[in-house]
Amino acid sequence: MFALHVSEKISLRLIERHHAEELFALVDANREHLREWLGWVDGATDATTYRETIIPAWLEEFANGNGFTCGIYLENELVGTLSLHEINRSLEMTSIGYYLAGNGLRKGIMTDVVRYVTNYCFETLNLNRVVIECATQNMRSRRIPERLGFTEEGVLRDTEKLYGVYHDVAVYAMLRRDWSAKTQEVTTCASSK
Numbered sequence: 001m002f003a004l005h006v007s008e009k010i011s012l013r014l015i016e017r018h019h020a021e022e023l024f025a026l027v028d029a030n031r032e033h034l035r036e037w038l039g040w041v042d043g044a045t046d047a048t049t050y051r052e053t054i055i056p057a058w059l060e061e062f063a064n065g066n067g068f069t070c071g072i073y074l075e076n077e078l079v080g081t082l083s084l085h086e087i088n089r090s091l092e093m094t095s096i097g098y099y100l101a102g103n104g105l106r107k108g109i110m111t112d113v114v115r116y117v118t119n120y121c122f123e124t125l126n127l128n129r130v131v132i133e134c135a136t137q138n139m140r141s142r143r144i145p146e147r148l149g150f151t152e153e154g155v156l157r158d159t160e161k162l163y164g165v166y167h168d169v170a171v172y173a174m175l176r177r178d179w180s181a182k183t184q185e186v187t188t189c190a191s192s193k
Contacts, residue, residue: 002068006116010109012070012082015058019071020051022078030101037138038099039162061086067094072104072113079104082113084121093129094121098144114144118174119183128176135160136168145172149182 002014015023024047027034035041044050058069066087072080080100087094096117100110114132121127134141136155146152150172158166 002062002070004070004116004120006113009075010112011073012113012117013073014062015055015069015071015081017051017055017059019078020047020055023047023055023071023081024050026078026080026101033101034099035163037135037141037162039160042163058083072098072100072109074104074107074109077103079109082117084117087125087127091129092127093131094125094127095131095133097132098141110144111147115148118148118179122176122179130174132172133169134172135162136170142170142172145174148174149178150174151178 004012006012013019024044027041027044031041062068067084069081069083071078072082079102080098082096082098085095085097096114098110098114104110118130121130130150132145132150133156134145136142151174153171153173156169156171159169160167
C-alpha cells in the first residue's frame with residue numbers, strides 16, 4: 001500500500017476500496033462543514049458509490065502515474081483527504097486539492113500535509129509547478145498556500161458554481177526554484193542558530 005509518513009502522528013494512505021465505509025462515514029458525519037466549499041457532498045450518498053465507482057477511478061489514476069487520492073490520518077483516525085490531481089508530464093505540473101473534517105480541524109495538520117506533498121512533488125516526482133485553487137471566500141483553505149509561501153497568481157471570476165451560486169477562485173502556485181530557495185533559507189537559518 002502506498003503511504004507517506006508526514007510526521008510521527010500524521011500519515012497519508014492511498015484510498016482503496018476497503019476504505020469506502022470509513023470515507024463515507026467521515027463525509028456523512030461532516031456534511032454541513034464540507035458542503036460549504038465542496039460541491040460534490042450532496043452526491044455522496046452511500047459507501048457503495050465510493051467502493052464501486054469513485055475509488056476505482058482514483059486507483060486507476062494512481063496506477064497510471066497520474067496522481068493519487070490519499071486519506072489523511074491523525075494517528076489511526078481518518079480526518080480528511082488530499083488529492084494530487086492530473087499530472088501534466090510535458091509541463092511538469094500538478095495541482096493539490098484537500099479537505100479536513102472532524103478531529104483534524106485547527107491543528108495545523110493540513111499545512112504540514114501540503115508542505116510534505118509539495119516537497120514530494122518537487123523532490124520525488126521531479127515536477128516544476130504545483131497549483132492550489134481555493135474559493136476566494138474560503139479563508140481557511142487559502143491560509144494553507146499563503147503560509148507555505150505559494151504565490152497568488154490571480155483570481156478566476158465566477159469559475160466555480162456551488163449550489164447555484166458562482167464563486168471566484170484564487171490561484172496559488174509554487175515553482176521548484178521558489179521551493180528550493182525557501183528550503184535553503186530554512187536550512188541556513190536552522191544551521192546558524
